[in-house]
Amino acid sequence: xxxxxxxxxxxxxxxxxxxxxxxxxxxxxxxxxxxxxxxxxxxxxxxxxxxxxxxxxxxxxxxxxxxxxxxxxxxxxxxxxxxxxxxxxxxxxxxxxxxxxxxxxxxxxxxxxxxxxxxxxxxxxxxxxxxxxxxxxxxxxxxxxxxxxxxxxxxxxxxxxxxxxxxxxxxxxxxxxxxxxxxxxxxxxxxxxxxxxxxxxxxxxxxxxxxxx
Amino acid sequence: xxxxxxxxxxxxxxxxxxxxxxxxxxxxxxxxxxxxxxxxxxxxxxxxxxxxxxxxxxxxxxxxxxxxxxxxxxxxxxxxxxxxxxxxxxxxxxxxxxxxxxxxxxxxxxxxxxxxxxxx
Numbered sequence: 001x002x003x004x005x006x007x008x009x010x011x012x013x014x015x016x017x018x019x020x021x022x023x024x025x026x027x028x029x030x031x032x033x034x035x036x037x038x039x040x041x042x043x044x045x046x047x048x049x050x051x052x053x054x055x056x057x058x059x060x061x062x063x064x065x066x067x068x069x070x071x072x073x074x075x076x077x078x079x080x081x082x083x084x085x086x087x088x089x090x091x092x093x094x095x096x097x098x099x100x101x102x103x104x105x106x107x108x109x110x111x112x113x114x115x116x117x118x119x120x121x122x123x124x125x126x127x128x129x130x131x132x133x134x135x136x137x138x139x140x141x142x143x144x145x146x147x148x149x150x151x152x153x154x155x156x157x158x159x160x161x162x163x164x165x166x167x168x169x170x171x172x173x174x175x176x177x178x179x180x181x182x183x184x185x186x187x188x189x190x191x192x193x194x195x196x197x198x199x200x201x202x203x204x205x206x207x208x209x210x211x212x213x
Numbered sequence: 214x215x216x217x218x219x220x221x222x223x224x225x226x227x228x229x230x231x232x233x234x235x236x237x238x239x240x241x242x243x244x245x246x247x248x249x250x251x252x253x254x255x256x257x258x259x260x261x262x263x264x265x266x267x268x269x270x271x272x273x274x275x276x277x278x279x280x281x282x283x284x285x286x287x288x289x290x291x292x293x294x295x296x297x298x299x300x301x302x303x304x305x306x307x308x309x310x311x312x313x314x315x316x317x318x319x320x321x322x323x324x325x326x327x328x329x330x331x332x333x
Contacts, residue, residue: 022240026233053236054228061243062261062292143279 018065022053025070029077037081044088048080214297216257216325217304219311222288223318225264242312250296250307261292288319295325 026049033045052073066072135148231239250256269281282289298304301322308320 018240018244020237022233022237050231050233053233054231057231057236057240057243058228058264058291059261060240061247062259062294064247065244141277141279143277 018069021069021073022056025073026050026053029074032074033077033081036078037085041085044081044084048077048084051080052077214299215327216295217298217301218323218325219294219296219304219308220290220321220323221292221294221313221318222321223291223313223316224287225289225291227316227318239312239316242315246311247294249310250294255297255307257295257297259292259294262290291318 029049029052030042030045033048034042037045055076056069056073060066060069132149136145140148247256247259266280266283269279271277271279296304296307298307301324304322304324308314308322311320313320
């Protein structure tokens, strides 16, 4: 550093306010939010305070210090806490339904001892296929279809069950939204290639009825 | 004097796990740097880009819009400073003590092109 930070920040009218702001306010804000949210949400309080400090660190050096820096931090942290609580409420409303649905899965332990044996294994494969079809649904934007289904087909491959898709593009590129593997006709080359392995279930072979992603 | 844009790239996850003390220290360094530019009266402008992934638009015949860049990406353009400097060497000199480098970011320095004047 060519310049003493304290001296430099003091040139700004808010400089003195900022000198110990983050250190001194962090504990205060966590305490304030914990009172508002209840002690069981201490982790949320800490998280949103850290996030508010981080936002200040990232934006004030570009835009300058706001007129009321402490007020700014409190407001941002409180908004973050409100958002977090909304997410929790939404999750708990949904969790009742999820628990009810999960009740049907109590028999699930290991693939070898699945209830119903082969049929249940088939069911799982159907679920996976259903998942793939869902990932390829025309209502989704094409880029999302590529990313979702390549992510999914990789999982299927990892299980060694069936090599269902072979994508020439990499998953990373698709996820980044790049999707740039143009061939001469400008058509992208993410193509399903079925039946490469002998152990592949018959109904996965051919694949002509499955949509291209 | 020409203007130079300092484009600041960083890994957004760098800031996720900092303690208030570390944030305080980081902020003092960053702010001192900005003040240094202001005192030399070479700071033309600066802005921070929002954290959320933006949009990428591409396509010649059919326009495609995707989200991006994602914050998992290691180098995201986070913001910029525009400064006045006589030449590249001087602009780079101003970057040397930018705390951004200390925190693992990179700075792309680009001269802003002046529009050549049309001859009568």
